[in-house]
Amino acid sequence: MPKLFASPYSPEPADPHAFSQEPPPRDPGPVGILLVNLGTPDEPTASSIRRYLGEFLSDPRVIEIPKWLWQIILRVFILTRRPAALAPRYREIWLEQGSPLLVWSRLQAQGVQKHLQEQDLDVRVVLGMRYGNPSIADAIDELRAAGCQRILTVPMYPQYAASTTATAVDRVTAHAASLRDQPELRFIKRFQDDPAYIQALSRQVRDSWDQNGKPQRLLLSFHGLPRRTVEQGDPYYRDCMETAKLLRQALGQDGHLVHVSFQSRFGAERWLEPYTEPTLRQWAREGITHVDVMCPGFLADCLETMEEIQMQCRDAFLAEGGRQFRYLPCLNDDPAWAAGFAALIRKSLGGWV
Template sequence: MFKLFASPYLPEPADPHAFSTEPPPRDPGPAGVLLVNLGTPDEPTAGSIRRYLAEFLSDPRVIEIPQWLWQVILRAFILTRRPQALAPRYREIWLEQGSPLLVWSQAQAQGVQQHLAAQGRDVRVELGMRYGNPSIASAIDRLRAAGCQRILVAPMYPQYAASTTATAVDRVASHAAALRDQPEFRFIKRYHDDPAYIGALAGQVRNYWAQHGKPQRLLLSFHGLPRRTVEQGDPYYRDCMETAALLRQALGADGGLVHVAFQSRFGAEKWLEPYTEPTLRQWARDGIGQVDVMCPGFLADCLETMEEIQMQCRDAFLAEGGRQFRYLPCLNDDADWTAGFAALIGKHLAGWV
């Protein structure tokens, strides 16, 4: 009688141990590491850029105005014009292997995997992009398919901001919400002051200056945010300034050359100041002839570093009378950084591997 009652709701399991009173021990499998970066178009074409921008600029953490109003502006004005304007800029920086952001992010993921494996850690590393491909959802699915019951999420943003780190966490959570057997998650919030990160930046600067000589000033150009977001409690500005202070300290006597500015303004409202391009223009007018620029908030070179800084800001500085503009690349596949990133991730994996 019980079997007749139960069978419509609880069919006989294919696995005879599935409902056993003494199930076999569960293998937690390898630990998973999900590296998350912002994202990139798949191709340097207007159509691909339009798809990417539609997803990116529809995120309410990125554009914090009422969506009913913003979607009208986005679809009627921005997506009809901006992709065509951006396509030539993307083509200028595109690498033979693909988008620079994707190429360098993958290199870091591979480097972290190799360092962790060399330490004897049973870990699987996957890269996911918050917008575009490979998606966060697909990366989580690949880790689950590899048997990962525990996943550490490591955003590739050293400084925390709601529009970068928090939205990556949101996307992980939204994908997990659709899963019946959810993995256990941990999240790295920030590492703007991590000794390995600061050391890699300082090493990059010292090595470059040893080969090419020192400039009159070194400008750290961080990505900007609307000023109101910081006034509302976003810690991003403080994180950036702490990174700059620690880099000055690491450079010792040369730390006095370091200055800070913010790039990539969008829209008419006030953003974090000083702004990068106007700062460089004013320096040139004031007689500063030699500057180096680096973007420590970006772990991988992308449109904002290679085109906006290396091309647009260089041209602006030279047009105002500057004599020498040099761009120091992002950490990209820097060996010291991939080792340091793996060490940082290893600390957060404590108890799992």
């Protein structure tokens, strides 16, 4: 009787010569470095924003309420109204090359690639977005196509939060789970206290003050989170406070000018406090007339920094009697930060390079 199925443990392969030769040593290829940022619409249009928000706000790491209930709210109320309201705000900040978040993130990826290659390291650096394009899956496939058998994932969030860093890790591992030949994976969890990061922030502040003079106060506006997430164990608030403490120390005798607030809240529940815009309004009413604001939790400028802070918060402060509002941009394409970011990443490549 002929054999219908060959046993996987058969000592005789179908081709007797298939395994007769010793395989050549396996080349692990270059090290892949995957930078991950949040994401952005492809275009400043309502339809593109609707697709982006639909993916972003469907992530259970971002919206932690029962999925069936949230999807009703999302599909019936938010996605039918919010995209059209956001489109003009996106158009106001859109750059000639595209979304600011995408433009600046790509430039940082290119800067890291340049500095690591100048150190004779065989690496490939690509950018992936947690939501939208270029996707994390496409970025990983690009690295694998370049021969990368080892990939270091670097979420571009200095302070860890489940709704940012953890969901990026989730997406990387989910794509890896679909692969037969998986790459070796490493992750950078946070770098809120890394000397290169703190030095980049303090240098940015000092450069601005040398050129324009010191303000009465410097407000560090971090992205907000619902207060309950921290009460449930999210270390984000602690990370933000550590960054603020280290920046105060780096600024020396001017460290007392530094204050902290949280922006971008929505919904009725209590978020991390104090809130950014009400803080600025209150300061102006108290007689504070000159403020600087920077957003250390963002490595690249985006809607939340350029429109919410630089425009809305500025108008709110001036409307209450403030006289001078200066926004200090994110690190963006700062060449010194690119070198610092590369140095930060290299520390996690031990044994691979």
